[in-house]
Amino acid sequence: MQISEAANSEPHSLAERLRLRIKLEGPITFCDWMNAALYDPHQGYYCRAFKRWGRQGDYRTSPERSPLFAATFARYLSGLYESLGRPGSWTLLEAGAAEGHFAAVLLDTLRARFPEVFAATSYVVDERSPSSSATARSRLAVFGDRVAFASIQQCPNSQPAVIFSNELLDSFPVHRVTLARGKLRELYVTLDQAGEFTWLPLPLSTPALAEYFELLGVRLRTEGQIAEINLAAMTWLTSAVASLSSGYLITVDYGAEAAELYNSPARQQGTLRAFRRHEFRDPLADPGQNDLTTTVDWTAIKMTGERLGLETIDFQTQDRFLLQAGILEELGAMTEQADSEAEKASLRASAREMILPGGMANSFQVLIQKK
Numbered sequence: 001m002q003i004s005e006a007a008n009s010e011p012h013s014l015a016e017r018l019r020l021r022i023k024l025e026g027p028i029t030f031c032d033w034m035n036a037a038l039y040d041p042h043q044g045y046y047c048r049a050f051k052r053w054g055r056q057g058d059y060r061t062s063p064e065r066s067p068l069f070a071a072t073f074a075r076y077l078s079g080l081y082e083s084l085g086r087p088g089s090w091t092l093l094e095a096g097a098a099e100g101h102f103a104a105v106l107l108d109t110l111r112a113r114f115p116e117v118f119a120a121t122s123y124v125v126d127e128r129s130p131s132s133s134a135t136a137r138s139r140l141a142v143f144g145d146r147v148a149f150a151s152i153q154q155c156p157n158s159q160p161a162v163i164f165s166n167e168l169l170d171s172f173p174v175h176r177v178t179l180a181r182g183k184l185r186e187l188y189v190t191l192d193q194a195g196e197f198t199w200l201p202l203p204l205s206t207p208a209l210a211e212y213f214e215l216l217g218v219r220l221r222t223e224g225q226i227a228e229i230n231l232a233a234m235t236w237l238t239s240a241v242a243s244l245s246s247g248y249l250i251t252v253d254y255g256a257e258a259a260e261l262y263n264s265p266a267r268q269q270g271t272l273r274a275f276r277r278h279e280f281r282d283p284l285a286d287p288g289q290n291d292l293t294t295t296v297d298w299t300a301i302k303m304t305g306e307r308l309g310l311e312t313i314d315f316q317t318q319d320r321f322l323l324q325a326g327i328l329e330e331l332g333a334m335t336e337q338a339d340s341e342a343e344k345a346s347l348r349a350s351a352r353e354m355i356l357p358g359g360m361a362n363s364f365q366v367l368i369q370k371k
Contacts, residue, residue: 014043014288027188029205034173037287045288049131066350068330070105076325078114080248084160091161093124095152096168100136107143123147124155152239161247163240169253170293172232179220197284216258226270227262228294234304241308249369255296271295310369318364319355
């Protein structure tokens with residue numbers, strides 16, 4: 001349900017509108033609460049116009065940290081282009097493209113280093129945030145009509161394509177479940193006596209939650225254990241596969257296999273996290289003001305992909321993937337073209353951060369699936 005503002009009244013904050021909804025309708029699933037907190041058209045975290053990434057923002061992602069990330073993927077995509085028989089035209093679709101940093105570097109690299117691939121490429125940007133989409137349009141205008149903006153459901157499936165996403169699945173709204181008196185219950189959001197958001201275990205909102213664990217062969221075994229179930233990721237994957245006639249699905253994110261995700265003693269309270277200014281926050285505080293994220297269940301993603309006809313051809317940590325895909329070669333090419341020693345030093349530092357053991361990239365994985 002979309003949270004609407006009462007007619008002929010002053011606009012309420014998102015928190016006030018969520019409180020009003022709970023008072024009128026009763027407790028709501030955390031999935032609904034998280035969807036509003038992140039994607040409310042007016043005050044959702046991803047829909048508000050403000051700087052979300054960088055040192056002054058709430059998080060930092062690889063495309064914004066260094067052009068080496070996208071340049072290395074340009075090299076890798078040129079290999080996929082060859083494996084598809086060098087088609088006269090193909091589509092690269094980026095889902096969750098944010099402000100277009102990845103797209104800009106990737107297309108620029110293809111144009112400069114892989115002109116045959118660039119000439120065949122149509123680039124589709126699928127970005128839900130109006131403010132981010134507007135910035136991406138401006139940044140990518142230099143590529144003219146080679147770049148289009150559309151949802152994945154609108155993407156034509158008549159030619160080979162690659163669908164790419166980076167840190168997309170972890171931002172989908174999730175259901176939270178818990179084991180209470182030996183039974184699986186769902187954690188809803190309600191109000192305490194002071195009117196603050198709080199958790200309330202209730203019967204499951206959909207049988208799909210219990211079916212999810214049955215499919216994976218997973219059971220919660222500890223009283224009070226909490227886990228997240230990302231049904232939206234399954235829905236998105238279904239749409240992605242439907243838009244592919246042939247090609248590849250590249251998913252970059254941080255996750256774990258189901259056995260580790262649901263059985264690890266360190267994750268007995270789930271993986272839901274809220275961030276603001278690079279600090280942890282209460283996930284139920286200040287809806288619309290915090291980035292909310294959960295760890296991806298790679299077992300579920302791969303099993304769903306196989307059921308939909310995808311073949312897993314590669315799955316490894318991001319640092320190992322980047323090394324194999326040629327990040328050191330890209331580093332050499334970029335440092336040769338750098339205008340200053342400071343720029344060269346910055347490139348080398350970002351490369352070390354993405355490939356050294358224990359770095360950020362070691363916590364991320366790259367999944368390559370083929371149709």
